Amino acid sequence: MTAAGATALERPARGARARELAGRLPFSPWHLVLAPAALVFAIPLAWLLLSSFMSNAQINRFPPTIIPDALHLDGYRYVVENALFPRWFVNSVVVSGVAVASNLVFCSLAGYAFARLRFRGSRVVLVLLLATLVVPFQLTMIPTFLVMKQLGLIDTLGALIVPALVTPFGVFLLRQFFLSLPRELEEAAWIDGCSRLKILWTIILPLARPALATVAVLTFLTVWNDLTWPLIAINSDHTYTLQLGLATFQGTHRTEWSAVMAGNLITVLPVLLAFLAAQRTFIRSLTSSAVKG
Amino acid sequence: MAAGAPSSGAAPARARPLERLLGETPSAWLFIAPAVVIILGLSLVPMLWSLLLSFKASDLVTPSRWVGLDNYAALAEDPQFGAAVRHTLIYAALFVPLSIAGGLALALLLNRRVRFIGLYRTLVFVPFVISAAAQGVLFSFIFDAQFGVANAVLDAVGIGRQGFFQDPGQALYLLVLIGLWAGIGFCVIVYLAALQDIPADLVEAASIDGARHWGTFRHIVLPSLAPVTVFLLVWQTFQALQLFDLVYVSTKGGPLQSTTVIVYFVYDQAFQLFNAGYGAAGAYALALGLLVVGVLGGLYRRRRERVA
Numbered sequence: 001m002t003a004a005g006a007t008a009l010e011r012p013a014r015g016a017r018a019r020e021l022a023g024r025l026p027f028s029p030w031h032l033v034l035a036p037a038a039l040v041f042a043i044p045l046a047w048l049l050l051s052s053f054m055s056n057a058q059i060n061r062f063p064p065t066i067i068p069d070a071l072h073l074d075g076y077r078y079v080v081e082n083a084l085f086p087r088w089f090v091n092s093v094v095v096s097g098v099a100v101a102s103n104l105v106f107c108s109l110a111g112y113a114f115a116r117l118r119f120r121g122s123r124v125v126l127v128l129l130l131a132t133l134v135v136p137f138q139l140t141m142i143p144t145f146l147v148m149k150q151l152g153l154i155d156t157l158g159a160l161i162v163p164a165l166v167t168p169f170g171v172f173l174l175r176q177f178f179l180s181l182p183r184e185l186e187e188a189a190w191i192d193g194c195s196r197l198k199i200l201w202t203i204i205l206p207l208a209r210p211a212l213a214t215v216a217v218l219t220f221l222t223v224w225n226d227l228t229w230p231l232i233a234i235n236s237d238h239t240y241t242l243q244l245g246l247a248t249f250q251g252t253h254r255t256e257w258s259a260v261m262a263g264n265l266i267t268v269l270p271v272l273l274a275f276l277a278a279q280r281t282f283i284r285s286l287t288s289s290a291v292k293g
Numbered sequence: 294m295a296a297g298a299p300s301s302g303a304a305p306a307r308a309r310p311l312e313r314l315l316g317e318t319p320s321a322w323l324f325i326a327p328a329v330v331i332i333l334g335l336s337l338v339p340m341l342w343s344l345l346l347s348f349k350a351s352d353l354v355t356p357s358r359w360v361g362l363d364n365y366a367a368l369a370e371d372p373q374f375g376a377a378v379r380h381t382l383i384y385a386a387l388f389v390p391l392s393i394a395g396g397l398a399l400a401l402l403l404n405r406r407v408r409f410i411g412l413y414r415t416l417v418f419v420p421f422v423i424s425a426a427a428q429g430v431l432f433s434f435i436f437d438a439q440f441g442v443a444n445a446v447l448d449a450v451g452i453g454r455q456g457f458f459q460d461p462g463q464a465l466y467l468l469v470l471i472g473l474w475a476g477i478g479f480c481v482i483v484y485l486a487a488l489q490d491i492p493a494d495l496v497e498a499a500s501i502d503g504a505r506h507w508g509t510f511r512h513i514v515l516p517s518l519a520p521v522t523v524f525l526l527v528w529q530t531f532q533a534l535q536l537f538d539l540v541y542v543s544t545k546g547g548p549l550q551s552t553t554v555i556v557y558f559v560y561d562q563a564f565q566l567f568n569a570g571y572g573a574a575g576a577y578a579l580a581l582g583l584l585v586v587g588v589l590g591g592l593y594r595r596r597r598e599r600v601a
Contacts, residue, residue, distance in 0.1 A: 028407045037399060038416040041474065045419065047442060048431050064445045106327045113324035122321070125329060132336040136535060136583055138556055138576040142346060142563050143339035146353065163335050166328045196320065225424035227538040228556075232564055243426040247542045250430045257434050268427045275422045279415065282422065286479065287486040 048268075052076070052261040059257050075262030079249070085263055087238055088245035092270075095157055095241060096223040099164035103219045104212055106166040111174030112200050116186075126175075129168045137228065145232055159233040160241065164223050170215040177211035178204060214285040217278065224271055242267040346573040353569045364574035374575060376550060377558040380465055384554065385533035387469045388476065393525050395473065396480020397518070403481065404488045414485070421478035429542030432471045433458065461551035464544050468552060471539060476532065480525055487521040488514070520597060527590035534582055555579045 051059055055072040058065060079085040113119070114126050144163060145154070153159040181204065189199050205212065230244040240248065246267045250260050275282050347364055351357035368374050403414050420428070436443050436457040444454045458464050491514060499509045537556035540546060546553040546561070553561075555575065563572030 030402075030405060030407050031409070033402060034407070034410075034413050037402065038413040041420055041478070042416045044431055044435060044474065045423075047435060051434070060440055062445065063449065064442050106331075109324040110328035113321040117318040117321035117324065119318045119321040125325065128337060129328070129332055132332055132340075134583075134587060135336050135340050136531075136576075136580055138535065138559055139343050139580050140336055140339035142353075142569050142573055142576070143342035144335055145564075146342075147335065147339065162331070166331050168328075168332050168336070171328050171332075196318075196324075221422060225422075225426075227424065227426045227541065228560075231541065232560075243424050243538075246430055247426050250433065250542070255440075257437070257440060260430060261434065264427050264430050268423050271422050271424070272419070275419065276415075283418070283482050283486075286421075287483050 048261055048264060051257065052265045054258055056256055056258045072258070075256075075258035075260075076266075078256070078259040079263045079266065083249055083259075083263065084237055084240065084245060085242070085249075085266055088240050088242045089266060091157060091239065092224060092242040095160045095164070096220050098161050099223045100216050100219045102165045103167060103170050103215055107170030107174050107215055108200065108205060108208070108212070110166070110171045112178055112196075112204065114171070114175045115178035116183075117196070129171060133168045133172065141229070141232060144229075148233060154233055155235045155239055157239060160223075160230055163229065164219070167219065170219065173215060174208065174211055177208055181207060210281075210284075213278070213281045214288065217274075217282055217285045220274065221271065221282075343573045343576060346570050347577050349570040350568075351570040352567040353563075354567070357570065360570070364571050365578070367571065368574050368578060373550070373553065374555075374558055374578075377553045377555045377575075380552060381534055381536065381554045383465060384469055384472070384536060385530055387466070388472050388533045389526065389529045391469075392473055392476045392480050392529050393522065395477045396525070397484050397522075399477065399481045400484030400488060404485060414481075417481055418478035420475040423475065425475070425538035426542050428471055428475050429539045432467070433543050436467060458544055459548055461547075461549045464548060464552045468536075468539060468543065471543070472533070472536070476529065480529070483521055483525060484518065487518055491517050520594075523590055523593050527586055530586045531583060534579060534586075 050066065050068060052075055053068040053071055053073070055070075055074055058069055058072070110129075114122060148154050148159040148162070151158075151162075153162060185203055185207075186199050189203055194202075225243065226241075227243040227247060230241045231247075234240055234244060237245070237248070246260075246263050249263055253260055346357070348359060348361055349357040350360050350364075399417060403410065403417065435441050438444060438454070438457055438459050441457070443457065448454055456463060457467055495513055496509055499513050504512065535556055536554050537560065540552055540554055540557050541560075544552040546557050556579065559572045559575040559579070561572075562568045562575060
């Protein structure tokens, strides 16, 4: 009782002092905590951007300088002329582009079939597909390498594309979304004699844009950022993706940090731009499964 | 139902036996065929194949030889695998609780309406979308013992230069730090989404009943965050146990093998030393650990659903 009384008496005084302090600031006092916290996350990225525009001489200078003393493009020139970064960029675009497109097509088809069509074995197959959601990649990578070798795809972009063509996550996500749509939407078209494919294309998919965006975003993010599988499946440098190229380039250019950072910026820029352009979609995609449980 | 009716009405009589065999809509198999072939062919089949491999001595080239449980027995006694397990567990023991606690703290901080809040949230989250390879390269530069800006700053404030990635006593902890920088953002957005799902009138009712800030937090906010916390525990543990890309890029397991983690060990055995069977056994040992974590998470969820 007395303890509670004491704190109750103290509270207004403390609140008043805080309010007084807050009143003197031209902004909310929360910024005093929020800004430094956000800076911790931003500074490494700012350093990546700034140092990619420095000359090696400036990077090696002591004490270090923060602002590039001129807009040096040496690093960028180096990675374009003396490394295969443009080639790797194209490879990454091809692999992730094909993966996104094929995931949208195949996951839609399978998701629709599991949501709406009745066929023998559908439950068993769906359960098997769902089970693969939790299979860690380490368990499958060695035999996947052997399969790709049998198919003659090792050291080609095909080895990177084929395993990424369709994901169980995409199938499951779209199935759940299609199940949430009312059946009545399709019935009129059915009676008019539309085929299943046409209904999916003209009625269902336009309504499924948010779910399709989620599939596209997550596919792009995982395929673009992957290092492990390209490292295993690719040997020749002209078939590298950006991630693999960047990792290798850093290993062989330990002291040319300006070029390494230029290459690094090229590697992260597409994801950063995609994220900033579609932040809401990104965040909704990443949290949807977590919060719904 | 609507799904079957038109096809049975329109289909010619001779299609019937096939239809009966495959179910009401045999064309559905065409819809799912690509997904089934690729997912089962490149996930379920390899998983079983891996299990088979783990009972063999195989270099991926010459014919393999059945060795039973020898690979697993060797694994149990292999000091390198033991070290890899130890490093992975140290990483997980730091990364998982720190990322979740830090994520909750930041989410509570970011869950308010002040100016620039969108910008703050973006900055905290942005490292999460950056690839582990890019993170590794960036922080190899920042923590470069010679040219890195981190040592320059430490020098300037009088702490003195550190070995960082060249110091076997520091490299693993540095990886935790980078992992946190990139991984906290995910916990933050999950907690933010969960916080916004808490009904405002529930919090309001508590404060009308005289609950203090701490009381509201302790009895209303915290319990409603329990399910996502369990989700994050499982998810972040999975991430920690499967750590690889960052290690490959920034330390290659060094210095003095102080950062070899389990997946690095598996990769090394299977694709560098060509002991595919031994590597597969290592992968299965890891999968067993993941399974335990996943089952614990599933049990929690089932219990909660029963209570609810």
